[in-house]
Amino acid sequence: MKTTRIPGGYNGKILRVNLSDNSTATEAIDEPFCRKYLGGAGFVSYFLWKELQQGIDPLSPANKLIFALGPLTGLQLPGSGRNCIGAKSPLTGGIAKSEVGEFWGAELNRAGYDSIIIEGKADKPVYLWIQDGEVDIRDASHLWGENTKETQEAIRAELNDKRIRVALIGPAGESLVRYACVMNGLYDAAGRGGLGAVMGSKNLKAIAVRGHKAPPVAKPEQVKELRRWLLDNIQRMASFQEYGTGAAMEGLETTGNLPVRNFRDGLFPAVKRIDAQTIKDTIRIRMDACFACPVRCKKVVQAKEPYPVDSAYGGPEYETLAALGSNCGIDDLVAIAKGSELCNAYSLDTISTGAVIAFAMECFENGLLSIEDTGGIEVRFGNEKAMLKLIELIARREGIGDLLAEGTAKAARIIGKGAKEFAMQVKGLEPGMHEPRVKYALGLGFMVNPHGADHCCNLHDTMYATEQQMKEFHPLGILEPPLLNDIGPRKVALFRLAQFKKIVYDSLVLCQFLPYSYQQLADVTSAVTGWDTGIMEQLRVAERILTMTRLFNIREGFTAADDALPQRFFQPKTDGILADKPLDATEFERAKSYYYTLMGWDARTGIPMPEKVEELGII
């Protein structure tokens, strides 16, 4: 491994930008580093762990914002157009990282970099312009306050290239809303954890990228093979192709999986009015795709009444439909689509936004927020006008919006008086729109995930062991299908494998909807980089990254007590199939402890054993 050879798929270069002194520098990364951390989520965790001072304010210049690609980024391979973004989270105080699609990642790859590290804070609004290895820090004062659409258009116009790809923030990022996101273009969000607020805190409006030269690949023919395999098996993605996400919401409601009114209720008979099938039949005008992807799973919607919805902002996916819809008790599809548009325009995470509004609604209905507090808005479940108004207020931190811009955890502390009971969050992050009372492994994921109750934890769930999935598990030594409604040792072990697989996806930075097997992920990594790698090495990389991420959070003061679900999940729903099925807190504590053990973390404290840290070569 003692070589400075750059493995296939990597540029071998990191761009470091210090906005405080306007400096930029290119740094080399070598093969051992690439092999140890892969890219994406691995690079993000590494740089944050190595470079961040303990205890810094996430919204101060001391925070760093990392953009990272993986070795597959920019390949002609479905799912490879993505990038990862990370920083210390202003929402959780721990690590934040989020992946995002569109074309920006592939473009940065062609522009010559594997990662960007943003440091410091510009003294006035700026944007970065990166073109084929050249970097320019440009004034963005004229763009400050603009929505994402206007910003992207202005940048493309002034740089005179419509093909420029832009990662950017809207007013919510500028206002330091703690769950502001970074947008790639106008409808792909690196949503979770407040990365847009970090970007805003640095006075960085956008990163515009254009590139023309991708790094070479070790065995291009084998990459093509995997692409062909996906095209031959694209029927596995048929529902995504036809509807995107959110086609099966009626089934979710029946099985208790659909969050309804702040995860309180089970029944939502109007669900059919807000699902992806209805969207297709009503407001959808087309589907769109990320870089190199034939699946085309992204909805684009348009409406005029009762709310004008601009198709430039795409359309709502499942998480948004549930977060702004059923979880707020709202069944007006156009209102939800409008909410989605506003979030994309302002750079707000739709999941946290919807969850915060649902929280506010429950507080209001229980007298914890008064009509004076809300500035006269009837913040009640089902009130779509209130939902839309709150999005506006949050994005600009006006009125009640200033409180809600803090996120559920902080807002609940400020409100006091039992508001905590309604604050659905883990580590400060509002949960994805999935139900632990049905999906037990998801519940464990919500608990222990270092970023909080990430919607991607849904991918950890393994309750639906299809024949196809079991075929994939067999070579891993999992011969029996997982049990339903179980979080015993077998499920915990399986969860850990699923969690590791997700980290591999996030480090290669590959779209998780694409049904690659563990073996295919290893094979394509091998094909691109030239390494003789395998499943075990990839899982070991994942173990390393996850443990390093845990160490970051522990350095910031997190303890095992932060790996806890909101109390509501240990209570039954008010109605529906889960009306008598709360989770058992003891079982989940036991599962957590066994998970720690399997990770080589102390079974009680969750602190990685020094031996495990040494074994994994974390330094």
Add this chain to the structure above:
Amino acid sequence: MKTTRIPGGYNGKILRVNLSDNSTATEAIDEPFCRKYLGGAGFVSYFLWKELQQGIDPLSPANKLIFALGPLTGLQLPGSGRNCIGAKSPLTGGIAKSEVGEFWGAELNRAGYDSIIIEGKADKPVYLWIQDGEVDIRDASHLWGENTKETQEAIRAELNDKRIRVALIGPAGESLVRYACVMNGLYDAAGRGGLGAVMGSKNLKAIAVRGHKAPPVAKPEQVKELRRWLLDNIQRMASFQEYGTGAAMEGLETTGNLPVRNFRDGLFPAVKRIDAQTIKDTIRIRMDACFACPVRCKKVVQAKEPYPVDSAYGGPEYETLAALGSNCGIDDLVAIAKGSELCNAYSLDTISTGAVIAFAMECFENGLLSIEDTGGIEVRFGNEKAMLKLIELIARREGIGDLLAEGTAKAARIIGKGAKEFAMQVKGLEPGMHEPRVKYALGLGFMVNPHGADHCCNLHDTMYATEQQMKEFHPLGILEPPLLNDIGPRKVALFRLAQFKKIVYDSLVLCQFLPYSYQQLADVTSAVTGWDTGIMEQLRVAERILTMTRLFNIREGFTAADDALPQRFFQPKTDGILADKPLDATEFERAKSYYYTLMGWDARTGIPMPEKVEELGII
């Protein structure tokens, strides 16, 4: 997995023989069972764990003697002629299992069985005759007391078939010497743990086998491919082909690896006189092979003076050369060859025999055994006549031999007076002829191996990370070569992988000298059985077997305190390169604890966590 299909490579049948009531029965094994435990060491551990009563006397009828094959047994593939044997050990009181070559395993495979379980005790000496699924329990009174050669000849003569393969015991097994072995033919021993004594305790002299029909294989062409690969890479085995084991003993002495005078000393200048190169130049008449193996690594020697050595008993391999040679301070090659012949004729494990004699020599030289105790024999290091005489006495439990037949641990307890200091053993098993003060991972293997300080623990060692080995480690995620003189967390993790690989070999029952990679083992298993398996599944099977084996020992009263090296390894050698290099007991205790942790066993007690037992599906 709910099928009664018999996977490729298995007969799907177990033969159960109860010698107390002269009954035999055939039992079916199904695909889930085969996939969960593979065969060989896996089957042995399973049957002993499931069927043995806690606390039984290993030499009573309540013990069971298991012979087990694996899915590769009998294939036209180098290393596949072997079988595993197991029982509760009369030497350790824990589990004993040992693998053995020759042709017997392949023959049993063709005779229609995957395993034999021997129960009870015959009321007079018997042997088993198994021919193409037919089983006969035959009188062996006329064979009792005979050496192995006479026994095998007589059985072949009375069954009138020279091609019959015989597993059998000589007088040492009949005398219940606690380290008597089971011989396959005349020079392949299932040596360790006293399995021959268990066989003797059942009045079972031999199992004669003849068969003509091997079970089908899923993908024969792929098996041929692995065979071709080995033939194409047979230069990796060049030293084995030319010398068998023991070619490099001079180098072992130089590096401190050679046990000299009961592991006490370092220097043995006469080493060149007893190594495999000298054997080739002097007493060797040819090389011999096991079933289907082109390597032909087995020495056959012959001599007339000063001791007549019968070539029918093969010749000494490395373990024997060191055990009866340097470790007894003996440099007379023909005497060592004679000792080897006697051990094979009497069915004595050469390693334990040599170690017990070395122990007696040190006791004698230190006044713990008197000339009266030894019946007039000067039991001193370097006295080859004493060595040969003691073998005779031990085999028949005559004079001092009756004490020494108990093994070093028990003999030391009986002698008392500080003899324990000279008793080189772990859990009662005398160590293989390898030096933990050089090979740290071997040392950990000696400590934690459930069977005691097995010579096969040498395969756990990873200090010699050749480029070839590192290539194999890379896809497992081990990128850095292991450190010398280190037993830190990385080495422990690597050790565990090596230990698992050995268990895979022992469960497939494949010869460990053949340089198959983890991936090749998985691939050939897949080719034979038709399973879509992989490295991870195989390692998981190994983890399951090892944990089950540990549970067996714990049921028998073993604790973490039994996972301990003899004190001598924490002292320097008297001379040579290790004169100032004892092991650090604290480091090894720490390594042991971390190993427990990685295994999912309690870090302090070494008891498998109930969660791990459940996760692995051990019932």
